[in-house]
Amino acid sequence: MAKLQVSGHHYHIQGILFDKDGTLLDLHSLWNSWFDQFYETISNQQVVSKSELAEFIGLDIENKIVSPRGPLAIGTVEDIAIIAALYLYRQKLPWNEAVQTSRNSIQEVNATIDWDRYLQPLQGLSAFLEKARQSGVKMGVVTSDDTDIAEQHLHLLNIHDYFQSIIGSDQIVNPKPFPDIGDKACQEMMIDPESVVVIGDTNGDMKLGKNLKAKANIGIVSSADEDESHLTEANYIINHYEMLDIT
Known part of the structure; x- marks a missing residue:
């Protein structure tokens, strides 16, 4: 051994x-960049607060720190999708549309982000x-x-x-x-x-x-x-x- x-x-x-x-x-450089694109993708379809959405998933965008106790650090991709959908639902988007918007946005970002850069x-x-x-x-x-x-x-x-x-x-x-x-x-x-x-x-x-x-x-x-x-x-x-x- x-x-x-x-x-x-x-x-x-x-x-x-x-x-x-x-x-x-x-962790921090990667997921701050990922969130920027995630927010842009969602905001093209729905008016949202960047700081509120970030806080929901456990990201301090002012200090660019991922909370070690938050969903972004600990949760699964599906966890993040559902939490973001809950935020969109609270913005009066119907639940089925909120889930679809959240999941589609994650898929789009994951498919297009320049991972190598971050x-x-x-x-x-x-x-x-x-x-x-x-x-x-x-x-x-x-x-x-x-x-x-x-x-x-x-x-x-x-x-x-x-x-x-x-x-x-x-x-x-x-x-x-x-x-x-x-x-x-x-x-x-x-x-x-x-x-x-x-x-x-x-x-x-x-x-x-x-x-x-x-x-x-x-x-x-x-x-x-x-x-x-x-x-x-x-x-x-x-x-x-x-x-x-x-x-």
């Missing part, structure tokens, strides 16, 4: 399960993934995003081939923190969930690891100045991948 070292402790592991947004790639890997990620692969660690991505979008992002970051399993919320019934997504990834990688560590930026990721009985749950916040109080179930908190070592 490989040995993962974090904060002076070490764990013998077979695998690592990563969240995607905020864990492999910078995707940025977290500090030290590529070197850590390479070292983990050389150490024989199997790696999987377990994300609330849809699988096809996750695959696209990983290809654009040139890290897709590091992962033996990539599971989006569209492949499972019960989302995080239920263990389903982690169990499925471990089955694909043919390893025991209790032999992995989980790395993520939300407490849902940490609870996922807890429900899997993972060896350790590592929370990640991309800046030392960033609030980390939401990571109540994390065993350790890091700011970048240079704070981990694997042999």
